[in-house]
Amino acid sequence: MSVLIVAEHLRGELRPITLELVSAAQELDGPVAVAVIAKDPSALTDAVDVEGVNEILSVKVDQGEFENDVYQQAVEQLIEERQAQVTLLGFTVNSMGYGPAVAAKLGLGFASDVFSIDGEAGGLVTTRAFYGSKVHAEVEFPGHDRVMLLLRPTAWPPAEGAGSAAKEEVSVSISGSRARHLEFVDVPTGDVDITTADFLLSIGRGVGDKENLPQFEELAGKMGAILSVSRPLVDQGWMPNSRQVGQSGKTVKPKVYLALGISGAVQHLAGMKTSGTIIAVNSDPDAAIFNVAHYGAVADLFEVAEELEKLY
């Protein structure tokens, strides 16, 4: 199946989701084209020239920053012109601003928040979550020979390795934008960005009391980890929202996720279950966190913390 990927960039830098889309595209077994829509696409083409990309399409527009109506017009024309069977976008705020509109206008099959793709079963089958991740459903697209998928960030590893894609300039006609970029206003992310951490020490309601937090902050520091939390600790005002892992918090994918006193509610798992190695400590042997953990200990978290403190 031929694939068209729309590169996502911000302030002149490629966003990680773009290379994750390239990895996902490999499961569709067809030529992969990446479109870079920008004022100066050439500044980004090297960054998307990775293994698995056959063609890079430079699409020059007047706007220096993302505008949804500009992307909508450009992507519509690219899909029509290239006759791409599958268009891949990130399940991101940017893509949600134009992807569904393009799909509706062109009559494409559509699914968002997709975290698995199977292009081998004779047709395209994707998997996505419903009802706050309580249900995972397979979605097919009968009657649609062209499909748009918005893929969940971090569900695929970023593509690596130098590529040798053919480069082509493609012109699109844009009838202006209703929006005008004025300035960036950074959302305060708090003291740290847990989404980029390699090692998260994550604590849940099992820690019991706010008074116990300094112990885990200190332990995280000693272990070279960043402290993250489950939602109840944020709801109680013990930790800032920037540290919350899960459906209504951050999606993380550290190399190691050490969960202490976290039960493993679906809303929490939605934000961390693709972590490299998950280690869970919980006094309840039936805790759902053990279903996703690679290593688990049925133990008192304070005793484990004490042993770890001795080690570090």
Ligand code: FAD
């Ligand atoms: P609990 O479920 O209370 O679990 C505490 C665990 O600690 C238990 O398993 C217990 O056995 C263990 N424990 C207790 N004492 C010890 C001890 N001494 N040693 C070892 N283990 C011990 N939650 C999130 O985390 N992130 C989200 O983004 C999120 N979004 C949500 C969105 C919606 C719309 C809704 C409805 C809920 C959301 N939640 C989210 C809440 C979620 O449903 C759970 O309530 C929450 O994840 C539970 O947090 P917890 O595991 O820390 O607490």
